[in-house]
Amino acid sequence: MNKCHLNTELSSLEGTRSEFNRSKAVIKLGIDVHQDFYVVVEQMEGTNPKPAQRFQKQVFLHWAAKLSKSGSKVHAVYEACGFGFGLQRQLTALGIRCHVVCPQKLDERNKRVKTDGLDAKALCLKLDRFVQGNREALALVRVPTEAEEQKRAIHRQREQLVKARKGLEAQGRSLLVNHGMEPASNWWKGRTFAQLQVPEWMKELLQNSQPILLALEEKIRALTAQLQAAAISKQPRGLGLLSSVVIDREIGSWTRFKNRRQVGSYTGLCPGEYSSGNTRVQSCVTKHGNPRLRAALVETAWRLVRFQPNYKPVLKWRKILAKGALATGAARKKAIVAVARQLAVDLWRIRTGRVATETLGLIN
Incomplete structure (x- = not known):
């Protein structure tokens, strides 16, 4: 009975020591980001990385919050991608030091094997070197503020609208050229469109695109005026x-x-x-x-x-x-x-x- 009691005490002591070590540990998380889920590799202190885990988004945030609340110092890293910086802001709000890095080739040994787990592990190992003091281990991306992102979205949307207008305009010119007509410049604008000498069936096809082009032109002008109004008034000539x-x-x-x-x-x-x-x-x-x-x-x-x-x-x-x-x-x-x-x-x-x-x- 005494021996059993002693084993119980030792087991309890080891459990307490493990919890204490975890609370003081530095934890590194390498994250491979996808639209519906994250693949995460965790490393504690200088130990080997743990096997990759796959989390749904909300489940991962709940798990990461637990790590942060345990008293551990948590670092995380993921590659910049089309999903923006929302994850970085969410992890930062949880008290986690999250880094965003440039997309890069993670197969350093040229094994020609790529999986989500291997990518997350490679990011985790790079983060470990970075945390230990090797500042060249990660190519960090500056995370813009939400206000900066909102401002960027305006001229980027204008760029997309201009691209859409050019595409529709080119389709109309292509239709004219394919049937032996002269490709009129700005064929969709009011006076030019009214003077087009084309068969009725072709004009009906062009009429499908004309109102869209006119609407795009109006939106582009409005966004252009908005952007120009926000610019610094005194500019060197030619800068625009x-x-x-x-x-x-x-x-x-x-x-x-x-x-x-x-x-x-x-x-x-x-x-x-x-x-x-x-x-x-x-x-x-x-x-x-x-x-x-x-x-x-x-x-x-x-x-x-x-x-x-x-x-x-x-x-x-x-x-x-x-x-x-x-x-x-x-x-x-x-x-x-x-x-x-x-x-x-x-x-x-x-x-x-x-x-x-x-x-x-x-x-x-």
């Missing part, structure tokens, strides 16, 4: 109110960049490189970063070539970018990318108060 507000909202906060290299890297307009030994090879731009920002910068750079002839990067590349210059298309692309990259850096310097526009050769 619409381009300015798109660039600023895609960046979110210019102050998050510590130096010009970070700005250039975020735009994805920096050249790629493959160097070894005494050989150095620079390739095309990395396109690593925000594609909408990249497009807006290149579009703005072309306007600056026309409206800002004294802008330093424009002066540097004038022989290639000037109208009528004897340069190949590839050379012009390289030059305009260089101007766009420098423009991003200069906008960062202007927005953070490091320099005045006049110093850069920009006129208002």
